[in-house]
Amino acid sequence: MIELIEVTKRFGSETAVDRLSLRVEKGELCALVGTSGCGKSTTLRMINRLIEHSEGEIHLEGRQVREFDEQTLRRRIGYVIQSTGLFPHWTVARNIGLVPRLLKWPAPRIRERVEELMALLGLPLESFADKYPHQLSGGQAQRVGVARALAADPDILLMDEPFGALDPITRESLQAELRDLQSRLHKTIVFVTHDMDEALALADRLVVMRAGRIVQQGTPLALLREPADDFVASLLGGDDRGLKEAAIIRVAERMQPLSPRLLPRARVHRDATLRQALAVMFREHADRLAVVDDEDMAVGELSLRRLVESRREA
Amino acid sequence: MRREPIGAGGAGGASRLAAWRAPLAWLACLLLLAAGMAWLEPLFRWFQPDTRQVIYPHADFLTLLGRHLLVVGVAALLAVVIGVGAAVLVTRPAGRDFLPLVAQAASMGQTFPPVAVLALAVPVLGFGTWPIIVALLLYGLLPIVRNTLAGLQGIDPSVLEAARGMGMGGVQQLLQVELPLAVPVILAGIRTSVTINIATAALGATVGASNLGAPIISGIVNGNTAYVLQGALLIGLLALAVDSAFERLQRRWISSGIG
Ligand SMILES: Nc1ncnc2c1ncn2[C@@H]1O[C@H](COP(=O)(O)OP(=O)(O)OP(=O)(O)O)[C@@H](O)[C@H]1O
Numbered sequence: 001m002i003e004l005i006e007v008t009k010r011f012g013s014e015t016a017v018d019r020l021s022l023r024v025e026k027g028e029l030c031a032l033v034g035t036s037g038c039g040k041s042t043t044l045r046m047i048n049r050l051i052e053h054s055e056g057e058i059h060l061e062g063r064q065v066r067e068f069d070e071q072t073l074r075r076r077i078g079y080v081i082q083s084t085g086l087f088p089h090w091t092v093a094r095n096i097g098l099v100p101r102l103l104k105w106p107a108p109r110i111r112e113r114v115e116e117l118m119a120l121l122g123l124p125l126e127s128f129a130d131k132y133p134h135q136l137s138g139g140q141a142q143r144v145g146v147a148r149a150l151a152a153d154p155d156i157l158l159m160d161e162p163f164g165a166l167d168p169i170t171r172e173s174l175q176a177e178l179r180d181l182q183s184r185l186h187k188t189i190v191f192v193t194h195d196m197d198e199a200l201a202l203a204d205r206l207v208v209m210r211a212g213r214i215v216q217q218g219t220p221l222a223l224l225r226e227p228a229d230d231f232v233a234s235l236l237g238g239d240d241r242g243l244k245e246a247a248i249i250r251v252a253e254r255m256q257p258l259s260p261r262l263l264p265r266a267r268v269h270r271d272a273t274l275r276q277a278l279a280v281m282f283r284e285h286a287d288r289l290a291v292v293d294d295e296d297m298a299v300g301e302l303s304l305r306r307l308v309e310s311r312r313e314a
Numbered sequence: 315m316r317r318e319p320i321g322a323g324g325a326g327g328a329s330r331l332a333a334w335r336a337p338l339a340w341l342a343c344l345l346l347l348a349a350g351m352a353w354l355e356p357l358f359r360w361f362q363p364d365t366r367q368v369i370y371p372h373a374d375f376l377t378l379l380g381r382h383l384l385v386v387g388v389a390a391l392l393a394v395v396i397g398v399g400a401a402v403l404v405t406r407p408a409g410r411d412f413l414p415l416v417a418q419a420a421s422m423g424q425t426f427p428p429v430a431v432l433a434l435a436v437p438v439l440g441f442g443t444w445p446i447i448v449a450l451l452l453y454g455l456l457p458i459v460r461n462t463l464a465g466l467q468g469i470d471p472s473v474l475e476a477a478r479g480m481g482m483g484g485v486q487q488l489l490q491v492e493l494p495l496a497v498p499v500i501l502a503g504i505r506t507s508v509t510i511n512i513a514t515a516a517l518g519a520t521v522g523a524s525n526l527g528a529p530i531i532s533g534i535v536n537g538n539t540a541y542v543l544q545g546a547l548l549i550g551l552l553a554l555a556v557d558s559a560f561e562r563l564q565r566r567w568i569s570s571g572i573g
């Protein structure tokens with residue numbers, strides 16, 4: 001659990017973070033969004049004390065971060081940055097084993113942990129363990145960055161635009177992997193991103209910042225449905241908000257039982273989003289879809305009317 | 315934690331030795347010439363037929379070479395310790411205020427002519443080897459300080475951010491990340507410093523340090539060009555041998571890690 005109480009950070013006369021209060025529960029993924037320079041990275045870096053806060057209190061598991069020894073604190077918090085910061089003179093395996101080595105784990109345990117993490121992040125040991133960072137693609141390097149952050153099994157993970165420099169396809173697959181990892185590992189994650197779709201897809205709690213302050217926070221759905229002001233509304237996509245909302249609701253949550261009527265030809269997977277269902281309807285000129293499972297067996301149906309109305313009852 | 319790839323044993327050892335071919339060849343030439351200068355007497359006599367003595371007689375060339383190397387080596391060692399040390403100190407948070415001062419002092423060291431340093435050092439340190447070591451030290455400091463600073467400051471800031479963010483201490487970060495990454499640039503600085511000083515060390519002969527400068531000075535004083543040539547040849551070969559050894563070192567460091 002991370003708690004920031006009335007935290008302020010000044011750089012000289014400039015106030016980068018202004019009396020910010022935020023509580024991130026254990027196992028929660030909290031995404032910070034906002035325009036450039038609004039203090040997202042500063043907030044993140046105050047948590048692991050790469051930057052010392054000027055005023056207020058930051059608590060970690062009920063203890064002030066100031067009470068921790070800096071190095072001990074950072075070794076307990078995973079940290080992932082956009083440019084990865086992998087050590088260019090170390091192999092992938094050595095990079096991943098950095099924090100365990102700092103913590104003086106015995107060598108066999110480090111090796112075991114590195115192998116485990118490489119498997120977890122889809123980096124085959126034989127082909128990657130001895131590579132150097134400059135031999136990796138951007139997506140692979142970022143995976144190594146995430147593996148390095150997870151190495152000592154920290155409860156808390158700070159991620160500053162971790163997938164920012166990647167192409168959309170690689171980014172989406174890494175997002176899916178992160179979601180998958182998170183559903184198994186239940187870390188407490190603070191995640192900074194510029195990509196609103198990424199934030200909406202990953203966040204349990206979405207925090208919108210502006211000029212060092214929090215404008216609004218809540219679940220992605222709550223913010224999409226009731227943005228506090230025009231700034232939040234436009235940041236969340238303006239008129240596209242409806243589609244973004246449809247993109248975080250699964251078909252399975254809204255589908256109707258199979259009716260006796262003839263099953264429509266157009267079909268959509270039950271794990272697809274309402275947005276994808278809408279796209280299929282648009283493409284197939286259909287106002288009813290069959291909902292299918294992995295075996296392509298119909299498990300329900302979804303009408304345009306139902307899809308559109310689903311908003312009201314949520 | 316990972317060892318070298320399998321198969322880097324016997325064949326690898328031989329090829330590693332082969333890579334040192336150039337510096338070893340220069341070294342062989344150098345030693346051969348130093349030991350066998352007397353055999354070249356006919357050559358020098360043909361070059362300078364009117365002189366009675368054509369091979370520098372006052373000392374054995376191998377001894378001169380040894381002394382020369384000793385002076386350059388001691389000066390280089392001191393310059394590396396002082397230069398790298400100073401550059402490291404002023405790039406730490408605590409010493410950052412002294413960064414401009416050190417950069418300036420080092421460049422002053424090189425604008426100050428070694429001859430003047432010698433002249434000033436002799437009254438303090440007396441005749442012999444020490445004045446020339448001091449002069450070489452001052453003269454060789456700049457490339458080392460400048461390159462160490464450049465090497466340390468040229469490291470990708472995100473690497474340092476990660477090092478700090480992962481919980482490395484200052485010393486760990488310096489020894490495991492910063493210095494290894496800066497080594498190629500630092501080596502280049504040491505290489506410049508040492509090669510320049512191999513030539514500059516000849517000046518030592520003017521203040522009584524007998525080294526490969528001695529035949530040169532003596533040749534100039536006595537109008538014996540053959541002596542000058544002998545000293546100059548040996549100094550040139552020494553510089554080539556050392557320079558190509560450094561080149562190998564740099565290459566090896568780069569191929570063993572960062573590409
Ligand atoms: N070390 C520093 N020294 C001085 N000012 C700083 C420092 N770090 C950040 N700032 C200032 O604090 C403000 C917030 O910066 P921060 O990096 O937190 O923004 P951000 O929200 O992460 O922006 P971006 O989305 O562009 O990464 C900016 O105005 C920045 O100029």
Ligand SMILES: [Mg+2]
Pocket residue numbers: 040041042160
């Ligand atoms: Mg930022």
